Amino acid sequence: MKSPNRDLLVLLKDDTMSEHAIEREVEKLNAMLFQLESTDNFSLSHELLDMNRYKISSDKWKIMQAIRQKELKPFTFLCNLN
Numbered sequence: 001m002k003s004p005n006r007d008l009l010v011l012l013k014d015d016t017m018s019e020h021a022i023e024r025e026v027e028k029l030n031a032m033l034f035q036l037e038s039t040d041n042f043s044l045s046h047e048l049l050d051m052n053r054y055k056i057s058s059d060k061w062k063i064m065q066a067i068r069q070k071e072l073k074p075f076t077f078l079c080n081l082n
Helices: 019-036 039-044 060-068
Strands: 046-050 055-057 076-080
Touching (some): 046 060, 060 076
Antiparallel strands (some): 046 055, 046 076
16 A cells, blocks of 8 residues: 555554654554445445436546546536435
8 A cells, every 4th residue: 555645644642652653553543444435335435426417427438528527517516325
């Protein structure tokens, strides 16, 4: 797994954890976030609404194509299903 380029703020309830334990906890958090941020999971949790054609698409290919664009077309929306 490649090293993610992100900053995490980890708040600890107690300060009894060693530096090694904190690093291990951050590595576990990064691994969990890497899994959750995959393109498969992203496309499962979003829909593409095209109000120009009155279409709703949950097709993975169309969603990935839309997020790769610099800017969405007018009246095209990417909606989270939560």
